[in-house]
Amino acid sequence: MPNQQAESILQVQGLKKYFSVKGFRSKSKNQQVKAVDDVSFTLYKGETLGLVGESGCGKSTTGRALLRLIEPSGGTVLYNNEDILKKSPREFRKVQKDMQMVFQDPFSSLNPRIRIGESIKESLTIHSIGNRNEREEIVMDILGKVGLRSDHYFRFPHEFSGGQRQRIGLARALVADPSILILDEPASGLDVSIQSQILNLLQELQDDFKLTSLFISHDMSVVRHISDRVGVMYLGKLMEEADTDTLFSNPVHPYTKALLSAVPIAKVGKKRERIVLKGEIPSPLNPPSGCIFHTRCPFAMDVCKQVVPEKVEIQDRHTVACHLYS
Amino acid sequence: MEQPLLEINNLKTHFKTERGRVTAVDGISFSVEKGEILGVVGESGCGKSVTAQSILRLFDEKYTASYEGEIKLQGENLLQLSKAEMEKIRGNEVSMIFQDPLSSLNPVFTIGYQLMETIRIHQNRTKKQARQMAIDLLRMTGIPSPEKRVSEYPHQLSGGMRQRVMIAMALACKPKLLIADEPTTALDVTIQAQILDLMLELNEELGMAVVFITHDLGVVAEVCTRVVVMYLGQVVEEANVEELFTTPLHPYTKGLMKAIPQMDGDRSQKLNVIGGTVPALNAIPSGCRFASRCEFANDLCKEKAPDLQVHEGNHKVRCWHYAEISNKEAARHA
Amino acid sequence: MKMKNKFLILITFVLLLAMSACSKGETTGSSTGSKESSKGKSELKLTLSAQPPTLDTVATNSVDSATVARNVFETLVTPNGNFQPTPMLAKSVDLSDDGKTYTFVLREGVKFHNGKEMTSEDVVASMNRWKEASVVAKDLLGDAVFEAKDKYTVTLQLQQPSSGVLNILASTKQFPAIMPKEIVDKATPEGVTEFIGTGPFKVAEVKQNQYIHLSKNKDYQPVEGKADGLAGKREALVDDVYFYIVKDAATRLSAIQTGEYDVNTDVYFEQYDTVKKDKNITTYPDQYGNLMAVYNKKSGLFTDQKMRQAINAAINTEDIMLATFSHKELFNLDHGYMSKDQKDWYTKKGLESYNQNDAKKAKELLKEAGYNGQEIKIIATSDYSEHYDSAVVLQSQLSKLGVNAKLETFDWPTLLEKRKDPSAWDILVTGYSTVTTPAQILYLNPNDHGWTNDAKIADLLAKINAAPSVAEAQPLWAELQEYASNEYVPVTPFGTYSLVAAARSNVKGFTIFQGPVVWNTSVQ
């Protein structure tokens, strides 16, 4: 766990991604989906920040926007004190070497027609690391580090199982020796026994490579296991952010509370008090006014319907956006 | 003892594939009592879904699948029924819900139509009556303004709503047994919680038995009374839920439980890893099916397949030396 | 939701209805013609192989047009069986002693289909339009003028005497049809829009690409005399005549075999045997025209007379004709530039150069001409099977001779364009229908069709045209043909051929002369 004085490596301020939707039925011409709405957080060197939320909460979009896979609509992302969102594509390429991503679906994140060694090597080619022979060696080396054999180099993705493919995905992300890793649900879709392999490997590699990670997941227990700090997202907004142990032992936002209580626990005898939220997640096309959560919040007050709650630091390194605490 | 509601004896389901015959479910036996919720848990490819669908004989018996063994519903062997008789059972005595509620609902018919269809197949109702019943069912499963919803199409509903519709449809004829095949896997946690609550509620209210198929041990712990653990087409362990979670016996069950990240307690500990991968169905090892991944396996395991043996009461396990393993572990902890 | 469905169904139906409405409108529109046809037996159905571009025969050279139009329009004089001009709408024709003035006395009481009586002003208007439109007429008649002397007398005043005047007036294609003056006056370059003539049939309906329906002209006044060629008494024996446009030869054949149609005016040569064998069908071969290779004498290799002679010596016309027409009865190898049936003109002079099939001589001539493998481009149209087939055989024969011959085929309009371009071809394989005077022979015309450019030929032609009578012109023609065949070689004729019409045996009185003759024909 990083100490308190850890230096920040990536500062995200007011990140926004609005998609315009041309609906046939909508009255206004261009409706906007606020997939990510004013999200700010900081990544400290060496830590793993977990980003959790249910589907459609904008956590994946956030990850992609940082790498400009989706061009953000607003905000700043400071890396080495430079706003990487303002860089030209050519300049941004250098940043891309340092920030790598691991994708959720190990089946579709590898080009089926390219031998996996070549897939991994491509990153080196793009960033002109090493010469021909060196590159091959680097790749063989990294294959070993993620627990694959060097003769796997010449095989095609379809010859691998899901777990192995996720190892390949990790190898590809790590081969260019990045400093930041963005992991988008890297262990979802895998069976429990495989998932544990990947999570363990991930932890090992983070130490080996001295990585800073943003770990995006919908699985609370996985996030708890792997992250140092956790941010909870709901409908494009960051609701609560705290150190992992704080958040899981003492959640303050009603949504976080509900989310945590909804996770089924593989233990018996301890019947917990469950907060079952009423209703569904509102459509992001037509988000509620005020606090975005008020439609489902068991503690909703009048003010929640009108005023968007500010982010408040209720405790050291524990922030929450809720009227109950402001 | 009272006759169980459903009794499966040595069920085998074979499939014809391009690479020859494959036995996806190989000698499964378990029973379901009235009103209980039986969990069937296992990782992908373990045959849990095949088992579920075999109970209703949903596979095409003419060209692809064949069954062996017995599936007794209240003493009547379903595998010996004619097509027409089977159709009377389905949706009426035994009904089913599936993992993906979107693809499981016919996209081109209204929800009302699909509900009324079930009702009118099995019950002699007029259209009007059936429609009213459909609305009542939707209300029962907690769908707001059901009068409006009956004339909507599946794609107009959210995932959670769709699963409620599926449940309403499955419950239309007040079946004695509901088979739920991963009913919450595709849903978000908060929605999953709603659906699980609903199922528990309905189980209590209507008293039907449920076979709950899932890969999520957490869900099992929350809703089931008894659990069957499957691995590669076989039952490896069966127990009451408390017993399974407190004293799991099979190395696989144990490994699985320790592989899950926990929601409380120490998180600095490494997760347990079950090495290797599940063998393919057409390359099943001759001995114990788990042997290749089991850290305790010895030559016996590799040569001879163990039977499902009774540990005590209704706790059964398929392992040659589960007792030794438990002792060893106990010793290690001590 | 309900609302949405209803709306959709509505839209879909509206669209479908709109689509079917088109077809409905069409079917009712076309019903008028066919209702009459189902009335009785008194109809004759013929097939035509192509849609005539117009029924105004003055505006086109098309044979198909003439085939239909001759039933509707009549001329002052018309050819008899020996191609000799015979009065038709004229009661009599007189030539002045100086050979410069023709006087036509019209028959009285001849009525147009619109009920109007034909008078000299109609004749003069018609004849003048024709004179401008027809190339041959223009060439031959030049500044001559038609004048109305009185209501029933028309004169033609020539600048100098000419032998072929009456022959041209009795042309079978682009013939000088007599129409009412007011219709002539309204004519555009594309032709007249109303088809009003004096013939035994009138135009009832023209259904493009489908049929042309003629109906009996009840007020028709025939000339006296035995029917012969196109001359003599004409009588409409059926109420309705349909010319169905059937482009496909196989279809035409099966259609007549099954009795779908009564007459097939264009039996494909290859089918001649089949038709002949059919007991229910009678065949009518009709001397039609000749087929030849026209040399490009304006540019390229064939500006050299030796080259022309060489190719001419090499050609085996018998093979060409047999391969093209399949049956010996359908072609004639005894070939002059004018047809054998044209008793006034036909001559055997120069025929020794025809059908030589002498490879040795050809090779020598080629050597003399200095030919060493340059490409020779043969062009032909693929739209007419006889042109196409004979060109294929010609190419094969030349290849065998060692000549680097390439065949290019085009559809008819493209060929017409290519033909005009002297740099586009060396040999043009084409056919010409029978003409009535040497003046009408196009390949002797210096402006087109191979650009014949020879002083002697031009001189002889002028003399022939200027000769006061055919008898005096004939020796000149023989001289021309001899010279052209043996020396100049503007073309190599392959042979003359017949088109075959076939009629079902219950068609009585049917004859054929440069096309089917429909009057005096009945169906039993």
Add this chain to the structure above:
Amino acid sequence: MYIYILKRIFSLVPVLFVVSIVAFLLIYLTPGDPVSVMLGQEATAEQIEALREQMGFNDPLYLQYFHWLINVLQGNLGDSYFMHMPVTTAIVEHLGPTLSIAVLAELIAILIALPVGILAAKHRGSLMDQFVMGFTLTGMAIPSFLFGLILMLVLGVKLGWLPVAGYQPLSTGFWNYLQYLLMPGLALGIIQSALIARMTRSSMLEVLNADFIKTARSKGVKERSIIYVHALRNALLPIITVVGQTFGLLLAGAVVIETIFNIPGIGQLVLNSIQSRDYAVIQGVILMVAFFYVIINLVIDLLYMLIDPRVGY
């Protein structure tokens, strides 16, 4: 949804624009002109040039196109030089036979293809299925003109069951009308049925594998209604697409079939007008056929919306 339909209709405009430009260019680039055809086989060069000038064919291309476009926008496709009638009239006159054949062929095709395709899907892998697949493969391999010739030879000439050629409008009596259409209809329809049957089979197979079929089965729905109610309606979308496409193909196939069976339809009209370089007609017909094609696509889209409530959102 109204906007959706409007949008679909509006999207036809650029397509038709492209079509008209291409058609115009094609015509411009084609050697030969109507004048030489009009004047007949033995006309001279001067005659032709004179008439060309008179008819305005020597105007620059863009000017000709512009004039034409202005007219078309006013609903006037121009006049045929040869037929001396408005192109619209000519098209309408020739549309009936072609549409009749196309509709009949489509009916025949569907009547054969649907049951056969469904049966094959239902009994996949069986002898019946293999037979159907064999039939469809062969069907797709036979060019329509060849099949037309064979039919003509057998049904018309040898057996004499049907008239070999020609066309009689509906007003001459239904049977009369039908018997002339039957052979061309069969020639096109049977070949099209091969395509549709294949699509029906594969589409049905796909749908039969869908989850909701399992749901229906688990509800106790009878096998018959699973196939004819649950599966068929879902399988219909790709089938309708193919039917629409084949309808487009039928219009093209009609060119050949109309030649063989001598049916005065659009195909004949187009061939004749190409042969005679009747520019206005070629242009008009091409535009019309393309328009028809896009309209069919539109109708298919609307049918989609009728069948599948998801479309249009």
Add this chain to the structure above:
Amino acid sequence: MNVVEVNVNPKRVKHDLKKQERSLLLRRFLSNKLMVTGSIIIVLLLLLAILGPKLTPFDPYEMVVKERLEAPSSHHLLGTDNFGRDLLTRIIYGAKVSMWVGFASALLSSIIGLAIGLTASYYRYLDNILMRICDGLLAFPAILFAIALMAVLGAKTENVIIALTIVFSPEVARIVRSRALVVREETYIEAIRSQGASAARIIWKHIAPNTISPLLVKATFVFSEAVIVEATLSFLGAGVPAPDPSWGNILSDGKDVIYTAWWMTVFPGLFIILSVLGLNLLGDGLRDLIDPQSSTK
């Protein structure tokens, strides 16, 4: 993870693997009965087209007019045509022409279609223009369009290829585009984009190879369709011009003598059916081979 570090010679492994992959592909190919049948038919036809001319004693252009329209006999195995040329020889040379026309137009339209499809899929601003043009061209019925094009270009074998290429390219372009649009959305494209790959690299190294499978399948069907359209064009007199033989123009000549010389219709007809059948089988098989999900058995 306990990883056994095997000492491997990469070159060897690569070689072995390639061998393995080849034999696997061969096995999959052999287990695909349709495809094997189709391939055999096509290979036989190709052999006929290539070797046939050397085996036949006749010249395809040599006319023996006196022997015209002879029925099949031991001298002329398939009879003679209306110019007295040996029909079998004509059909063999016709195979050469027909197969060449089909192959060349399939190849050309694949190349052009690929270029258009990829461009349209990647550069969205071009997409609208290119696809509207394709839509426009597709709105022409294929045969009519081909006839019109032949009228423009003139009757020549090469022009048939050009015309067919123009007719079929838009179809290919649409297939490539729709496939490319799917591929574009694949995570591996996002992954390579996240590495900072250039547009050219993404298009040519990642998108293009993944459109090859459907392209190959489509190309086979274009091939077979081209054979039919060529035959139809030649049948209508707008295709391969005389004296060159193609199945279509032999049939066209044969149609007129269908009553007296059935062999001129039947034999070239059979060859057309056979070749198209073979190609369709091949295409179906390829599709199954490439995309096992579409396999319907």
